[in-house]
């Protein structure tokens with residue numbers, strides 16, 4: 734038997750553009766603007782928290798506990814947040830807010846759009862208000 738190959742890629746039809754005989758198969762999407770893997774960049778996966786994020790959330794949790802301790806005796810039941818996503822105000826009891834922060838630390842998701850059951854708007858204050866109130870109370874003690 735001879736050593737003649739009948740599979741010479743350069744005989745007959747045009748060479749396969751995706752086949753470099755020196756390197757083997759090349760990336761079939763090389764230079765293709767419709768590379769399907771680029772679609773992955775358009776999805777919006779939950780970003781893993783950075784260490785800075787984690788520290789900030791942990792600091793928020795600590796601050797939230799101060800708020801609860803300082804404000805509950807004054808009839809404040811939680812935090813109200815102007816939601817940038819849906820434009821509504823969201824009311825969080827202290828416990829719900831803490832749970833949301835803890836779930837952020839856990840898996841990066843929250844139930845922020847779940848409405849609190851029949852909130853009393855007067856009993857909820859913004860985070861900044863709670864901070865000011867707590868600071869004022871603290872300064873009165875000093």
Ligand SMILES: [Zn+2]
Pocket residue numbers: 816817818819820821823845846
């Ligand atoms: Zn919302």
